Amino acid sequence: MLKQKHTNPNIMQRPRQMQRLLFLLLAQLLKVVFCDTNEGPEHERRHGGPTLGHWTYTDQDWKKDFQQCEGKSQSPINIETSKTMFNKNLPKIILEGYSLPETTSLNLTNNGHTVKLTLPDSMSISSGFSQKYLAAQLHFHWGSVSSSGSEHTVDGTRYAAEMHVVHYAAKYGSLSTAALEADGLAVLAVLFQVGPNDNKNYNHIFDKLQDVSEEGVIVQIPGFDVNTLLPRQLYRFFRYNGSLTTPPCFQTVTWTVFNDTIQLSKAQLHKLETNLKTGHHTLDSNFRFVQPLNGRKVFASFSATLASRRMVTKEDTAESGGDDKSGSELREPNAYSTHSGDTLAIIFGILFGCTVLVFVIYVLRQRKRRSLNTESGQKVIYKPTTTMEA
Ligand SMILES: *[C@@H]1O[C@H](CO)[C@@H](O)[C@H](O)[C@H]1NC(C)=O
Ligand SMILES: *[C@@H]1O[C@H](CO)[C@@H](O)[C@H](O)[C@H]1NC(C)=O
Ligand SMILES: [Zn+2]
Numbered sequence: 001m002l003k004q005k006h007t008n009p010n011i012m013q014r015p016r017q018m019q020r021l022l023f024l025l026l027a028q029l030l031k032v033v034f035c036d037t038n039e040g041p042e043h044e045r046r047h048g049g050p051t052l053g054h055w056t057y058t059d060q061d062w063k064k065d066f067q068q069c070e071g072k073s074q075s076p077i078n079i080e081t082s083k084t085m086f087n088k089n090l091p092k093i094i095l096e097g098y099s100l101p102e103t104t105s106l107n108l109t110n111n112g113h114t115v116k117l118t119l120p121d122s123m124s125i126s127s128g129f130s131q132k133y134l135a136a137q138l139h140f141h142w143g144s145v146s147s148s149g150s151e152h153t154v155d156g157t158r159y160a161a162e163m164h165v166v167h168y169a170a171k172y173g174s175l176s177t178a179a180l181e182a183d184g185l186a187v188l189a190v191l192f193q194v195g196p197n198d199n200k201n202y203n204h205i206f207d208k209l210q211d212v213s214e215e216g217v218i219v220q221i222p223g224f225d226v227n228t229l230l231p232r233q234l235y236r237f238f239r240y241n242g243s244l245t246t247p248p249c250f251q252t253v254t255w256t257v258f259n260d261t262i263q264l265s266k267a268q269l270h271k272l273e274t275n276l277k278t279g280h281h282t283l284d285s286n287f288r289f290v291q292p293l294n295g296r297k298v299f300a301s302f303s304a305t306l307a308s309r310r311m312v313t314k315e316d317t318a319e320s321g322g323d324d325k326s327g328s329e330l331r332e333p334n335a336y337s338t339h340s341g342d343t344l345a346i347i348f349g350i351l352f353g354c355t356v357l358v359f360v361i362y363v364l365r366q367r368k369r370r371s372l373n374t375e376s377g378q379k380v381i382y383k384p385t386t387t388m389e390a
Contacts, residue, residue, distance in 0.1 A: 053065055053247075055246075055247045057113075057285060057286050057287070057288070060288060060289060062247045062249065065247065066247040066248045066249055068243070068248055068249045068250055068251060069247060069248070069249035071243065071249065071251050072292075072294040073241055073242055073243060073251040073294065073296060074242060074243045074249060074251070074291035074292075075151070075152075075242030075243045075244070075245045075253060075255060075288075075291060076151035076152040076153070076242070076245050076287075076288060076290055076291065077152060077240065077242065077290055077291055077293055077296075077298070078152070078153045078154070078155075078156060078290045079152060079153070079154045079155070079238050079240075079257060079298055080155060080298075081154060081155055081300070082155075083298065084238060084298045084299060084300040085297055085298070085299050085300065086299075086300050086302070086303050087239070087299040087300065087301065088301075090237075090239055090299060090301040091127055091128050091129070092127060092128065092234070092235050093125060093127065093128035093188075093234045093235070093237070093256065094125070094126050094127035094128060095123070095124070095125060095126070095227065095230075095234075096123070096124045096125075096126040097120075097122045097123045097124060098123050098135075098225065098226040098227045098230075099225040099226070099227060100120070100123070100223030100224060100225065100226060101223050102222045102223050102224070103222070103223065104120060104222065104223030105220045105221075105222065105223070106118055106119065106120075106220065106221050106222070106223060107218050107219075107220060108205065108208050108211075108212055108218065108219050108220070108221050109212060109216075109217070109218045110212040110213065110214065110215050110216065110217055110276050110277070110283070111215070111216070112215040112216070112278045112279070112283065113246060113278070113283075113286060114139040114140055114141065114283075114286055115139060115140055115205075115209065115212060115272075115276055116137050116138070116139040117137060117138050117139070117205060117221070118136070118137050119135040119136060119137055119138060119165075119226070120135070121134040121135065121136070123135035123226065124167070124170070125167055125186060125188075128186075128256070129186060129254065131169055131170065131171060131183070132169070132170040132171075133167035133168060133169055133170065133185075133186040134167055134168055134170050135165065135166070135167050136166045136167060136168055136175045137165075137166050138163060138164060138165040138166065138226075138229070139163070139164055139166075140161060140162070140163050140164075140272060141161060141162045141163075141164070141245075141286050141287045142160070142161040142162075142269070142272045142273055142284065142285075142286065142287070143158075143160065143161065143273065143284065143285050143287070144273055144282075144284040144285050145270065145273050145274065145284075147285065148160050148161075149161055149162070149273075149284070149285055149286070149287045150162035150191050150192070150287065151189075151245050151287045151288055151290075152189060152191065152255075152257050152290075153290055154191070154257075159191040159192055159193060159261065160191075160192045160193055160194050160264065160269055161191075161192040161264070161269060161272060162189055162190065162191055162192065162287070163189070163190045163192070163229065163262075164187050164188070164189055164245075165187065165188040165189075165190075165226075165229075165230075166185065166187050167185065167186040167187065167188070168184060168185055168186075169181065169183055169184050169185070169186070172184055178252070179244070179250050179252055180250065180252065181252055182251075182252055183252070183254065184250075184252040185244075185250075185252050185253045185254065186253070186254045186256065187253050187254075187255055187256070188230070188256050188258070189255060189256065189257040189258065190229070190230060190231065190258055190261070190262055191257070191258070191261045191262070192261060192262050192263070192264050192269070193261045193262070193263050193264075194263070194264065194265070194266055194269065195263025195264060195265060196263075196265070197263070197265055198264075198265045198267065198268055199262065199263055199264050199265065199268060201225075201228035201229055202229065202264060202268060204221060204222075204224045205221070206268050206271050206272070208221055209271050209272065209275040209276065210271075210275055212276065213275055213276055213277055214277060215277055215278055215279060215283075229262070230258070230262075231258050231260035231261070231262060232260070233258075233259070233260045234258065235301060235302070236258065236259040236260055236301060236302045237256045237257060237258045237259055237300075237301050237302075238255075238256070238257040238259065238298055238299065238300055238301075239254070239255065239256055239257075239298070239299040239300075239301065240254075240255050240296055240297065240298040240299065241253075241254060241255070241296060242255045242291075242296075243291075245287075245288045246288070259300075259302065
């Protein structure tokens with residue numbers, strides 16, 4: 001189902017249909033992936049009601065207009081930590097070019113569904129996947145003044161809000177092309193919790209929210225270090241295959257949900273929850289409900305059991321001086337059994353070696369004795385050895 005694509009080989013033989021389909025597809029993509037909504041309130045007024053392709057968070061029955069939204073690998077999901085599978089082979093995530101010079105100019109937009117910051121493709125995930133992904137944009141999902149609004153939930157807990165940093169596979173050249181390919185998109189998700197202090201790193205964006213209050217407005221903000229928006233512990237994350245959480249719900253996203261959360265103050269969250277408008281209404285609670293897992297696996301780059309983490313961290317710090325923290329985290333759950341396994345292997349190895357040696361000596365002695373007994377002449381040369389052994 002992840003291989004599912006929007007285009008069909010048969011269509012290639014019918015150029016006109018293909019063109020129309022491609023056009024529709026591109027329109028949807030431009031609208032949703034790039035978040036440039038053509039169908040604002042004006043459009044609705046002109047046509048006297050909601051148009052095809054218009055969608056809201058209040059009515060999430062999106063499958064009527066967007067077939068893929070009823071697929072079997074949809075996002076977001078509830079991450080049940082006890083059912084996640086520790087996978088020590090998940091590569092460490094390394095971000096490149098995230099520290100943007102102030103001379104860069106970034107567009108901040110209210111597209112009626114979210115507030116979105118466009119990112120230059122000089123920013124990338126250089127390691128973490130089997131291929132390179134380039135950044136396209138980041139945006140937020142939030143609740144209301146009285147309720148949480150993250151999209152992913154962890155063990156049933158909905159966090160205050162969530163940020164998505166959207167990347168596309170470099171080999172596909174553009175976000176719109178990549179969005180149609182099974183391995184096309186990689187989204188990094190950060191969950192927010194309420195903390196006592198303002199998180200200054202987010203003021204680059206939050207100080208401008210008032211300026212993009214009206215749907216469709218774009219303002220420019222100078223470049224800053226986007227690393228500071230992400231958790232410090234990038235090596236602790238959940239990984240699963242899913243979809244865009246907005247129509248057209250393409251199932252082409254490899255999700256990375258960081259285990260470490262970021263704190264925002266109540267006042268900062270309040271800005272997100274009250275400053276933006278969709279049409280004439282407050283843009284809030286812009287999260288999609290969690291979707292069924294349908295047998296999908298959710299991997300964890302780290303051991304989910306706090307107890308073993310504590311034990312192993314202590315041990316590994318003693319061993320390695322604690323400089324290879326991520327490495328030790330990734331080895332976590334098996335570290336203990338591996339160590340005791342090593343010891344066992346050595347003991348058995350020695351025992352086995354001894355047994356073989358004794359057996360070989362025994363066989364040699366038997367053979368020499370036999371050869372001494374049955375043959376004379378040549379074989380006598382073995383005699384000194386035999387005597388030495390004895
Ligand atoms: C995602 O799907 C790909 C292709 O089917 C598969 O190789 C990979 O293991 C899946 N990843 C996860 C986290 O399930
Ligand atoms: C982080 O992982 C721990 C251990 O699995 C879990 O208890 C906690 O809920 C997770 N938090 C998030 C935000 O993923
Ligand atoms: Zn999102």
